[in-house]
Ligand code: NDP
């Protein structure tokens with residue numbers, strides 16, 4: 001019989017959160033279709049967190065509860081977190097009206113709900129820096145982590161590795177990637193020793209302006225990604241290619257390879273998710289449709305595989321695949337952030353915080369698209385002289401202090417423009 005695990009989903013209402021919810025429901029009902037039944041995990045959802053979109057939460061729960069009468073449901077909520085106060089009260093009021101949800105405890109912070117949920121697995125689909133503290137909490141509670149939130153690794157890579165070392169475990173034993181490129185590398189790496197791997201190559205779409213460069217794109221134009229339907233922060237990061245730099249840092253932390261062995265190329269069709277170059281010069285590629293449910297289900301059933309609800313990949317649908325080097329100077333933020341990754345120390349925290357503040361300002365129409373990289377560059381220059389950036393920050397408090405300082409200073413600066 002399949003093992004039943006309890007999971008907590010950070011970011012239920014997001015793009016990854018909703019896809020995850022549909023995969024959890026599918027696995028709960030169809031685990032008996034797996035080739036090796038006894039090995040494929042089934043999951044019950046014991047908790048979730050969101051920021052404020054409670055109307056969406058209620059709609060999701062009502063849909064899940066509607067199917068509950070006839071068949072068993074994967075919904076077994078114990079704790080949830082809603083960070084916005086008014087939204088939290090609305091959800092509490094809704095829970096009071098539903099018999100099976102009356103005892104659910106509602107917290108403000110994800111970490112509190114997560115720690116109290118007694119989950120075995122934390123699926124981190126939170127956006128931006130809000131993902132780090134829950135990741136650290138899950139590690140200290142000895143949970144397995146399925147990680148979509150790349151910012152956790154960019155901000156807390158050293159801290160996470162230190163905590164894992166204390167547990168006597170390595171990162172690949174505890175953290176499974178959901179990011180499609182990293183999930184592809186994990187699959188491609190099977191059977192190869194680290195010294196047989198020459199290079200990891202991540203693919204990038206080039207964003208919505210790759211073929212049609214706009215002088216001054218609006219938030220709406222920058223949010224329209226050609227291949228994926230994603231949350232606002234990652235969509236803007238894809239348009240600036242900051243997302244690919246964050247992914248290079250994420251790959252460095254996850255796969256413990258030096259930066260000179262990790263790169264990215266433009267592949268606008270996004271059918272190949274990553275390449276693994278071997279030391280004999282051969283190159284392996286992983287191909288799949290642009291559907292995050294591949295990576296989500298793959299991590300939930302890992303190391304087993306199971307047919308999903310998504311459309312199976314068909315090679316003949318993709319006759320023309322193109323690959324191109326990233327043109328120098330075209331994506332200034334990508335270049336800046338890659339340099340910060342290589343410098344190490346606190347530089348990834350700094351560039352991530354500066355970018356997050358600028359993306360928020362761009363979405364609020366306080367700065368233009370091109371000013372995102374200008375303000376990030378100016379922030380890096382201001383901090384250049386501070387020696388503190390060359391040492392690793394290995395406490396959560398120190399990381400969050402630097403992160404919050406940088407964001408506060410940039411917000412003040414932008415507000416005074
Ligand atoms: P979305 O913006 O769609 O969703 C973010 C989720 O996080 C929402 O549920 C949001 O709640 C919740 N949230 C945000 N802040 C908080 C907070 N402080 N406390 C509790 N919940 C919070 O993002 P995506 O799903 O697109 O991305 C999530 C992560 O996955 C990101 O790190 C992204 O880089 C990564 N990723 C995403 C991919 C994709 O295809 N979307 C692909 C690969 C990686 P609310 O709805 O209330 O705002």
Ligand code: MG
Pocket residue numbers: 179180181247
């Ligand atoms: Mg990705």
